Amino acid sequence: AQTVTQSQPEMSVQEAETVTLSCTYDTSESDYYLFWYKQPPSRQMILVIRQEAYKQQNATENRFSVNFQKAAKSFSLKISDSQLGDAAMYFCAYRSARNNAGNMLTFGGGTRLMVKP
């Protein structure tokens, strides 16, 4: 079974600064997908960014980018130019690429990000 670990329960960043959230995972599979989800106080989960394991290039979405290290099984999220609206819980998630795995996501414990004005 796969596991996902987020070692930082809470992080704090000054507005306009850069912050990096850590995520490590354990799997014996070679093909899979990794995701970062944001859950603001409204509780609506929103996909921030995704990475396919077979792609070496790190994914980027505007101010959000990842550092994907497959050998180290590490998948960190970097938020540049932090904004007050970035304050939320952030979850790292894993999904197997096996055909019979369906859409099942395995989530990490989450990191609460606070943004200071």
Add this chain to the structure above:
Amino acid sequence: KAGVTQTPRYLIKTRGQQVTLSCSPISGHRSVSWYQQTPGQGLQFLFEYFSETQRNKGNFPGRFSGRQFSNSRSEMNVSTLELGDSALYLCASGTGLAGGPNEQFFGPGTRLTVL
């Protein structure tokens, strides 16, 4: 396109009762997954339905069950409620097709409180 809808948004039940939660996926999506979110256990996968068939199941007791209808709407049922079932129940909708990252879209959740 309308997003994923979940009803009801809030629910209060007492121990021993049963409850049914509903999820309507995005139009055209055939996969519906259910997750339980609690402060202690975090986000845990309950089950996934695809084209009216349960495709995957998490490690939950048989009191937790679900089904999916021909219009892809899904319901989950919890019988003989326990205090520990108090949680936010999230539903996620996706195409469910093999291959590709298959982005899933989450609903706003149903907050269940068991007294």
